[in-house]
Amino acid sequence: MLRIRAFRRRWFLALFAFIFVLFLLIRSLEQVHIPTSGAYDVEHTLLRQPFQWHPRLSDVETANITTCRNSVQGSQLIVDERGYVCSRGDLTSGGCCEGTASQYNCSSCKANGCCMFYEHCVSCCLHPEKQPLLEKVLKEARQIYDKLIVSASDQFELCLAKCRTSSKSVQHENSYRDPHAKHCYGESPPDLQMALT
Template structure:
């Protein structure tokens, strides 16, 4: 049986949308940080655990455990150095975030998003992203990556293509974009 090569070249047996969606749905998702508090503790382990962090902050960093610290407080492994009683390093800090999950500071947005009680909201967002073929969110593999991606400003953070919907609280991890603010002219 001879099959015309043009049929195979010009047609796909499986639509692209199907492949993208099912590839994203098959990816395992990790809700726990890749490095735990126990692994970072002083122990007999000779293997050094590396912490992922937000990297880009001018003065603040958030690590994958949800700690926010000054850049100068990041240790050699990339983690925020946690010192008992220190007010400089805090975990899951949401004090620049509003009830609609929009925050003034990117690092606090990520830290707040990493709070365990935000998981149901994030599961809903992740499911909607994967079903809607949102490549940016649907392809994240863990809680930290999801929060980094959600808190970045995006087209949903702006109005009229050139100004933020809310000039102060523009980093959001919730379902809705920042509240629309009146333009000042």
């Protein structure tokens, strides 16, 4: 009887030690980041994908486009992939802005590339003159592997992603750095504005 108890006690201790060592092994493997082949393939595919800059189109060519991607979510304003901003009522059935649309609208944007309205930010970002700045943004995003920016396949997707507010737009996690220009397409976050109390 005594032998059986000693055997059970040893068996229990051996099982406990095995589980503890297994737990430590799993824990140490979680801390070491070994990319799986799937994650590796996705990362390197994104870094190698060709990026499509918007071609410069004449007014005639632009007018002949009948279907467009657009920003979708604006309650009053919409921006299409050609850089036109219009009211939701001026959107065609193909998703393009028409009527009183303005192209490359930077009217609510500051010199640092931060704008009051999301749609103005995207429209301004789509201007062909912004390509050198956006190339820097892409290069930086690839270095730090910002998945949202790196996964953009063309300038419109890049501008949509870049102009969304992010953690760079806020301070202390509860207020915007600049509540009047919180949508930015440039390299810098919005300027910090002093709150008036």
